[in-house]
Amino acid sequence: MRFGAxxxxxxxxxxxxxxxxxxxxxxRELSFTLIAGFAAGIVFQRSQFCFASAFRDLFHKRERRVLxxxxxxxxxxxxxxxxxxxxxxxxxxxxxxxxxxxxxxxxHLLLGGALFGFGMVVGGGCITGHLFRxxxxxxVAPVGLLGVLGGYVLGLAAWNPIYLNLVSSIRGLWCPExxxxxxxxxxxxxxxxxxxxxxxxxxxxxxxxxxSPATLPVVARRVFVERWPAWxxxxxxxxxxxxxxxxxxxxxxxxEIGRLARLAGxxxxxxxxxxxxxxxxxxxxxxxxxxxxxxxAVFVLALVGGALFAALVAxxxxxxxxxxxxxxxxxxxxxxxxxxxxxxxxxxxxxxxxGIMAFSLSGWVFLIAxxxxxxxxxxxxxxxxx
Amino acid sequence: MKLILVAFFLxxxxxxxxxQDALVSTDWVFQNVKNPKVRIVEVSVDPGLYEKGHVQGAxxxxxxxxxxxxxARDVVSRxxxxxxxxxxxxxxxxxxxFYGDNSNWFACWGxxxxxxxxxxxxxxxxxxRQKWEAEKRPWDTTVPSFAATTYRVESPNLxxxxxxxxxxxxxxxxxDVRLVDVRSPEExxxxxxxxxxxxxxxIRAGHIPGAKNVPWKKAVREDGTFKxxxxxxxxxxxxxxxxxxxxxxxxxxxxxxxxxxFVLKCLLGYSVRNYDGSWTExxxxxxxxxxxxxxxIWTGK
Numbered sequence: 001m002r003f004g005a006x007x008x009x010x011x012x013x014x015x016x017x018x019x020x021x022x023x024x025x026x027x028r029e030l031s032f033t034l035i036a037g038f039a040a041g042i043v044f045q046r047s048q049f050c051f052a053s054a055f056r057d058l059f060h061k062r063e064r065r066v067l068x069x070x071x072x073x074x075x076x077x078x079x080x081x082x083x084x085x086x087x088x089x090x091x092x093x094x095x096x097x098x099x100x101x102x103x104x105x106x107x108h109l110l111l112g113g114a115l116f117g118f119g120m121v122v123g124g125g126c127i128t129g130h131l132f133r134x135x136x137x138x139x140v141a142p143v144g145l146l147g148v149l150g151g152y153v154l155g156l157a158a159w160n161p162i163y164l165n166l167v168s169s170i171r172g173l174w175c176p177e178x179x180x181x182x183x184x185x186x187x188x189x190x191x192x193x194x195x196x197x198x199x200x201x202x203x204x205x206x207x208x209x210x211x212s213p214a215t216l217p218v219v220a221r222r223v224f225v226e227r228w229p230a231w232x233x234x235x236x237x238x239x240x241x242x243x244x245x246x247x248x249x250x251x252x253x254x255x256e257i258g259r260l261a262r263l264a265g266x267x268x269x270x271x272x273x274x275x276x277x278x279x280x281x282x283x284x285x286x287x288x289x290x291x292x293x294x295x296x297a298v299f300v301l302a303l304v305g306g307a308l309f310a311a312l313v314a315x316x317x318x319x320x321x322x323x324x325x326x327x328x329x330x331x332x333x334x335x336x337x338x339x340x341x342x343x344x345x346x347x348x349x350x351x352x353x354x355g356i357m358a359f360s361l362s363g364w365v366f367l368i369a370x371x372x373x374x375x376x377x378x379x380x381x382x383x384x385x386x
Numbered sequence: 387m388k389l390i391l392v393a394f395f396l397x398x399x400x401x402x403x404x405x406q407d408a409l410v411s412t413d414w415v416f417q418n419v420k421n422p423k424v425r426i427v428e429v430s431v432d433p434g435l436y437e438k439g440h441v442q443g444a445x446x447x448x449x450x451x452x453x454x455x456x457x458a459r460d461v462v463s464r465x466x467x468x469x470x471x472x473x474x475x476x477x478x479x480x481x482x483x484f485y486g487d488n489s490n491w492f493a494c495w496g497x498x499x500x501x502x503x504x505x506x507x508x509x510x511x512x513x514x515r516q517k518w519e520a521e522k523r524p525w526d527t528t529v530p531s532f533a534a535t536t537y538r539v540e541s542p543n544l545x546x547x548x549x550x551x552x553x554x555x556x557x558x559x560x561x562d563v564r565l566v567d568v569r570s571p572e573e574x575x576x577x578x579x580x581x582x583x584x585x586x587x588x589i590r591a592g593h594i595p596g597a598k599n600v601p602w603k604k605a606v607r608e609d610g611t612f613k614x615x616x617x618x619x620x621x622x623x624x625x626x627x628x629x630x631x632x633x634x635x636x637x638x639x640x641x642x643x644x645x646x647x648f649v650l651k652c653l654l655g656y657s658v659r660n661y662d663g664s665w666t667e668x669x670x671x672x673x674x675x676x677x678x679x680x681x682x683i684w685t686g687k
Contacts (some may be wrong), residue, residue: 025531087439091522098442098524246527 006312011307013038015119015200020298029248030298036244040251041132041229043240044269047233048312050129051348052120053375060383064199069230069237070353071196075189078239082185084246085176092176101250101346101354103362108343109351113366116340116347117373122381123147123333124326126348127253127341130302130334135258137319140330145257147334152261154335155342157270160210162343163277170277184359225314226354241357248295250358253303253349254341255296261342340373395478402474409512409612410483414519419443425431425480425532430487430515431454431461431498436444439525441485445474445532449492449641453499455565461547461662468537469504475532478506485511489606495644497652498660499536504541510648516610517529546647547632548659550667550674557675562631565597566622568646569637569665574599576678577671586639588669594636602642618649629656636661636668674675 002100013034021031021079043049045067054066081100089095096102103109121265123144125133134141175184212218241251265271322330341347344366347356353371355363416614419442426444436446447453452470453462455552462470475484482500490510513520535616556563557586572578578655593599604621606612613621620629627633633650637643640662651658668674 028531088526089524090519094522095524146662 002312002315002317005317006309007311009305013302013309016121016302026295030296032247033244033295033298034302035293036240036248036251037302038306038309039236039310040240041135041303042310043233043236043306044128044132044303045135045227045310045316046355047228047230049237050132051126051370052124052129052374053145055117055371056121056378056381058377062202065230068199069234070198070229071192071199071296072234073237073241073353073359074234075192076235077241077353078185078188078192078238078359079240080242081357081359082181084242086181089176092174092181096177096367097358099249100245100358101252101363102172102174102358102360103345103351103355104167104170104172105362108162108166108370109362109365111162111166113369114340114341114373114376116344116366117370117375118377118380119151119333119340119373120348121250121277121333121374121377123330123337125330127257128303128347128349129339130330131253131303132307135304135309135317137142137317139320140322142328144326144330144334144337147331148338148341149257149261149264151338151340152257152273152290152336152342153265153270153338155339156261156275157260158339159273159278159343160272160274160276163275163312167277170319175254175359175361187257188356188359204240204266206303224310237353238357241353245354245357246313250350250354251299252296252354253300254347254348254350256294256300257338258342259294259296261338334385335376403573404574408509408648410509412511412513413481415441415485415511416523423479423481424477424483425474426483426485426511427474427493428486429484429492429549431517432487432491435487435515437527439527441627442524443526443527443530444526444574445530446486447496449495455494459663461499462503462679464503464539464542467499468539471505471537472535473532476505476537477535478537481507481509483509483511487515489516489603489610490514490646491602491642492647494648495641496566498644500548500601502546503539504543510652513609514610517545520609525624542596546651548636548661550661550663550671552659553594553634553636553661553668554674556634560575564627564631564633565594566594566603566625566627566633566635566643566646566650567597567599567637568635569599570601571599573638573665576682577680578682580638580665584638586666588665589598590669590678590684591680591682592669592676595675595677597636599676600625600627600646602637603645611675612649614654618654619685620655622650623658629654631657633658634661635659636664638665640664661670
C-alpha cells in the first residue's frame with residue numbers, strides 16, 4: 001500500500017521535473033533544483049536532521065548524533081565549495097564569488113540567531129525540520145511553517161531600523177580574501193575537527209554489535225528503513241550543497257517564504273516603502289522577481305516530496321494531529337524562527353550551512369548565537385517527563 | 387604646413403577612434419557582463435576551454451559547426467547564421483563582443499563572419515583569454531540561457547570576402563591589390579606545406595605571386611593584446627601596405643587571416659578583404675600560378 005503511494009510520489013516528481021525542464025530560459029535550473037530538493041528531502045528524513053531536536057537532545061540527553069552529521073556536512077561542503085571557488089575565482093584577494101552566501105556581520109546576526117535557536121527548540125523544529133516532518137504527515141509542521149511566515153512578515157516590517165543600527169559590516173568577512181584558500185581550509189578544517197573531537201570526547205563507546213551480513217535484505221533495510229548514520233546523511237548533504245552551488249545557487253529554504261512574506265506584508269499594508277540595503281545583499285532575503293514563483297519554491301516543495309517519499313518507503317509516514325499545546329508552541333516558536341531568519345537573511349540552511357561552507361564569518365556567528373538561543377530554549381521547556 | 391598638421395591629427399584621431407571603436411578592454415567587459423545590450427561571445431580553438439571556465443554570461447560558439455558549414459567548405463549559411471543569432475538572443479542592436487584563446491585569433495574570425503553578414507556593433511576584447519587570466523579575473527562555468535529573438539540578416543557585406551576568382555584576377559591582371567600572406571615564413575617560402583599536425587593540406591607549397599609575408603602573430607604582443615596603432619602601421623608599411631588600394635589577407639584556411647584582416651580593417655582603417663579558402667584552396671587548385679623560393683618542388687614522389 002505504502003509502496004504504491006511512494007511510487008506515485010516518485011512518478012509525480014519525474015513528471016514535474018519534465019514539465020519544469022521545458023520552461024523557457026529557466027528549465028535546466030528548475031529541473032536540477034527539483035532533483036536537488038528531492039534528494040535533500042530524502043537525506044533530511046532518512047537522517048532525521050533537525051537542528052531543533054539536535055540541540056535539544058544534546059542539552060537534555062547528551063545526544064550528539066545530528067550535530068556530528070552537521071559537522072560532516074560542513075566539512076564535505078566546505079571542501080566542495082573550495083573546489084568550485086578554485087575554478088571560478090583564481091585570486092580570492094581580488095574578487096568575491098557572486099552568489100555564495102557571504103552575509104553582513106553584525107549584532108543583527110546575534111539577535112537573529114538567538115531568536116531562531118530559542119524559537120526552534122520551543123516550537124519543536126527548525127524550518128527544514130518542519131518541512132521534512134510535513135512529509136512524514138505531521139499536522140503540527142504546517143502550523144509551525146505558518147508561524148514562520150508570520151515571523152518573517154514581522155521581520156520585514158522591523159528591518160529598516162535593524163539594518164540601520166545593527167548591521168555593522170555590509171561586506172562581511174570572507175576568509176579566503178584574508179587567508180587565501182589554503183589558509184582558510186586549514187583554519188576551518190581545524191575548527192570543524194576540534195568540534196567533532198569535542199563532541200566525540202565524552203560519548204560512551206557503544207556495545208559492539210555483531211556485524212550483520214551484507215545481504216540484499218539487510219542492505220535494503222539499512223538504506224530504506226533504518227535511520228541513516230549521521231555521517232552518511234552529512235556526507236550526502238555536503239555533496240548536494242556543493243552540486244547545488246555549482247549548478248544553481250547555494251542551498252536555502254527561506255527565499256520563497258520571504259517572497260510570500262513580502263506579498264503578504266504588502267497586502268496588509270505594514271511593509272515599508274523600501275527595504276534598505278536588502279536588494280543588494282546576497283542571501284535568502286534578496287528577491288529576484290517578486291511576481292514569479294521563485295526557483296526556491298521548487299526546492300522547498302521537492303524537499304517535502306522527497307521526505308514524503310522516504311517516509312512512505314520506510315513506513316514512517318504517520319499522519320498525526322498533535323496536541324493543542326503542541327500547535328500553540330509550534331506557532332509561537334515559528335514566529336520567533338521566522339523573525340530570526342528574516343533579520344539573519346536566512347536560516348540554519350541558508351545562513352548557517354551555506355555561509356560556513358562558503359567560508360563566511362556570518363555563518364559561524366549565526367551558529368554561535370543559535371546554540372546560545374537553543375540552550376536557553378531547552379532550559380525554558382524543561383526536561384521531558386520520564 | 388598647418389593643413390598638413392590638421393590632416394595628420396585628423397587621421398591620427400580617426401585611427402585612434404577606430405581602435406577605440408573596435409576594441410574593448412577586459413575591464414570594460416567585466417563591467418558589462420550583465421548589460422542586456424551586450425552579448426559576449428567566446429570563440430576558442432582549443433576544445434573544452436569555454437566549458438572549463440568563461441567570462442560570466444558569455445556564449446560559446448563552436449567554430450567548426452556554428453560558424454562554418456560542416457558539409458560544404460564555406461562559412462555558415464545565412465539561414466544557420468540567423469538561427470545562431472536568434473538562439474543566442476542577439477538583435478540587430480546588440481553589441482557583440484568577441485574574445486578567445488591564442489591572442490583572439492578565432493575571435494577575430496568570428497568578428498569577420500558577423501561583419502560579412504552585416505552586423506553593425508562588433509567588438510573584440512583586447513588580450514582575450516590570456517589577459518583575463520593574467521589579471522586573475524573570475525571565470526564562470528554556467529552556460530547562460532537567452533530569450534530567443536528573431537534575427538534577420540539585413541545588409542550582408544560580401545565585399546569583405548575575396549573569392550579565388552578575385553585573387554586570380556589580382557594576379558593575372560596585375561591589379562593594384564596588395565596580397566598579405568599571414569602564415570609562417572617557412573610556409574610562405576614553400577619549405578613546408580603546412581605546420582605539423584595540420585589536417586588540411588595542399589598539393590603544392592609556396593605563396594600567391596606578389597604576396598608579402600607578415601605573420602599574423604606579429605600584430606600582437608606576448609600578453610595577447612594588439613600592438614599600438616603606430617607600431618602596426620610601421621609593421622605593415624615595411625611590407626608595402628600603407629592604406630592605399632585594397633588589401634587581401636590569406637593564410638592556410640582563412641581563419642587566421644581574419645585576425646590580420648581585423649587589424650588592417652578595424653584598427654588601421656584600410657580597405658581589406660579576407661580570402662576565405664586561402665592556401666588550402668589555392669595550393670590545391672589546378673592551373674593557378676605559384677611562387678616557391680625554397681625549391682621544394684614536386685618531384686613526382
